[in-house]
Amino acid sequence: MTRRRRRLTVLLLCALGLGTATALTLTAFQDNLVFFQSPSDIAANPPPPARAFRLGGLVEEGSVTRDSTPEGRPRIGFRVTDGQSTVAVQYSGVLPDLFREGQGVVTLGQMGPDGVFLAREVLARHDENYMPPEVAEALRRTGHWNPASGAAPPPGGRPTAGGRS
């Protein structure tokens, strides 16, 4: 085998590898990109039924219900709103500890046949007392913190981890 042929083989192999990787990435992207949708987005453009996406908004006050699926799995129902539209959500799993009515929530799942969002994952967001980390830090540093005006700010600005089922 000549040097030229050898080089050609290696180049072909590389092209093949890179081509495969690109093709794989593109096909996987096509089916598995998870878009973020708000309830109004869904009202404006109902997503196809089998497509997973993330739904975010506020948990509507008084909308949380607890029951069981026909198979006996405990289930939680609530409505997610962004002020314009509302989407009903059902979730069978362990809720994150910071899940509260009136608070932000992000859920991952897909639309069911009856227009109910079936969530696989629920992540709770933000504390009610919104406090960016720089501000919390600045407060601690300057000693302006007055415990009488409320509990101490949560350390850091980390999102609150939630449960997946």
Add this chain to the structure above:
Amino acid sequence: MIPELGHFALAMALAFCIAQTALPLWGAQRRDARLMAAAVPLANAAMLSVLVAFICLATSYAVNDTSVVNVVQNSHSAKPMIYKITGTWGNHEGSMVLWVLVLTLCGAAVAGFGRDLPSVLQARVLGVLGAIAVGFLLFVLFTSNPFDRVWPPAPDGQGLNPLLQDFGLAVHPPLLYLGYVGTAVTFAFAVAALIEGRVDAAWGAWVRPWALASWGFLTCGIALGSWWAYYELGWGGYWFWDPVENSSLLPWLASTALLHSAVVVEKRGALKVWTVFLALMAFALSMMGTFLVRSGVLNSVHTFAADPARGVFILIMLGAFVGGAFALFAWRAPAMAPQGVFAPVSREGALVLNNLLLSCITAVVLVGTLYPLFLDLIAGRMISVGPPFFNMATAPLALPLIAAMALGPLMPWKRADLWPVMQRLWWVALVALAGFIIALVLTGQRALPALGFAAGLWLIFGAAADIIDRVRRAENPWARARALPRAAWGAAIAHAGMGVTALGVAGMALSTETLVALNPGQSTSFAGYEWRLDGVRDSPGPNFTARRADVSVLVDGAVVFTMTPAKRTFPIARTTTTEAAIRTNGMRDLYLVLGEEREGGAVLRIHHNPLAPWIWLGALTMALGAATSLSDRRVRVAAPSRRAVAAPA
């Protein structure tokens, strides 16, 4: 007083590191032996200064010195002593000090063990390491000083992130840093080679142990992180393709490729430019990971408190080091002539295939991790890329990689024939095929897990075949096995470890899960056991309160063991964590999570995870392989100087 001493020590370290950068690099350029010789004592002095600073910080934590802002923010007097100490690096500032400490330790190691290294190369490597340390020390001193005081002292600390108050996470960051910093050493070697315009076998022999060590630590670090996510997050999974997890996986993939291509440089003098590129890439990816995790551009479950101002600083460093190195690469690498001829089917060819596939996997993971960020930036669309994408895009690349992993070590250098190699592996293929068929039948024809089992068996027995093949023809196989180079053993052990992990992953693909709401006294049956909720009670801890469920697990009406999953509430940090109860027998894990309480009862999630522990067992085996290889005398320091003479310039 102690914090001031620590602060002063950091400043001293900065001065030493500036000198460690300037003098040897200048000296190497002018071939001035005295200037170059200054590198060794300077590296040692820098290491000692940072060590002093680190001890000062740890002391402040141990005595809970509440006049130090960092301690106030991250510690609390009620914390157990061990977590006070580990809290030193459980926060951004402290972890950066640990990072610099490890970096200077590596510098001192290069200074100490590198006496056999050509003095110009050693001077340049130490100079580059010094420059990296300067960057990080400036970063610590100007944006994240851990020794800032607060006056008057706070009455008590504000607690550590409770998720971090855990053994796994106390050990995980230091291991990962050892790995990251290891890539800095190979990076320094690569930059030194580029400055010199020459890569030879001695260079390959020097890069390999560092790449091995860094790879071993990264493997341990990633495995520990995954184990932590498994038992602490309570989601029942071990790998979520979270951007933070990915940013530690990327340098691992690059350093795995580097490890293999460095062998080719050392033994055959080929793939030089490519190896230099991989060394730069491994460090670039570690730095990028640091940037993504610390700057707050990522949205993840385990980031440090993020701060864009720090991000700016890290990005500037990233630009200076990585940009500078790639510019140097573009300038100098074209002059390095390609060398070392080999046939496509040969040991080199197999290693090239390994590198090609690993690079493709790295690229896919990189794209999947960064794409959402760039899409948000350019189009303003919020998307996320989840596990299905990564599984689908990487598995087809991983399978040929695994297939080649057993073939490669059996191939001779330069030129090989596939047929004899296949002949020596036919029984391994038979075992894998049998495993595939058995798994297919037992799992109800689920092809992917079965393929995983086959891959695991192929790797484990393939590694065995490699060793057997080496000793088979000897008169006394046992003596021959003992006399085999440790590097050969190391490779076989690491490959087998990968196989064990593959078996674990395949097992986890068969895991089952159920969710039940039980009242006290009620029970449910799952995974061949009966699960009875006895009750839920309060159970206070040292600095948290907890709700704990008592669950009895029964077989045929008799209690075999009890499990107690809990939810902890940390009043000071105002967070809650889930404590899954895990019961393992080595072949499967029973995994129990306490959910919300309902009308006197509780929601429980039960997982049955076959072979779960094997995932981490396999990773440990891989790291053991790296350690075995490192203990090989020829991999260590003595050989390079001899080779340096012999190797053509």
Add this chain to the structure above:
Amino acid sequence: MSGVLNRRRLLLAAPLGVAAAAGVGFWAMLSGLQDGSFNPRGVPSALLGRPPPDFALPPVEGSTLPGFASADLRGLERPSLVNFWASWCVPCIIEHPQLMALRAEGVPIFGISYKDRAPDALQFLSRRGDPFLRLAADPPGRVAIDWGVYGVPESYILDRQGIIRWRYAGPITADIMNEDVKPLLRRHA
């Protein structure tokens, strides 16, 4: 031969190009993080470019300032600011001087007292100064849900037609004031 060498040169310079592109992107993300235009954790407001949802809120009990309804936000002489706040919220204290400064420049600020007790709210204003043109009370936080408020403080800039042009969750610091609020108020004036 020189063609081969040039191609090789180009290939070896490619990593530099890719790294530079990624660096520029990261830089843009960071600056976006700082001015709020890039936020990986945030949820974009559904209200941008639209009028606020319909509501009518009563005044805070004991205050001389009148409450207001969505109709009151339309057809103003200058762009206005709607601010959700509470006396129990510490970042609101940080934001307060900036609101006072805006008021001094004549920007109409509509305050909505979020989940607060009237005496506490009034005491906060009497101690620190009152920046508001009108002040409405939303003790159950219902209107805040319709607006999609995450927490307090949170502010919205409305143009003269009453269309929401900007929202910001968190305190308006001096930097935010100079980099975002003032330019926006000028643009929509």
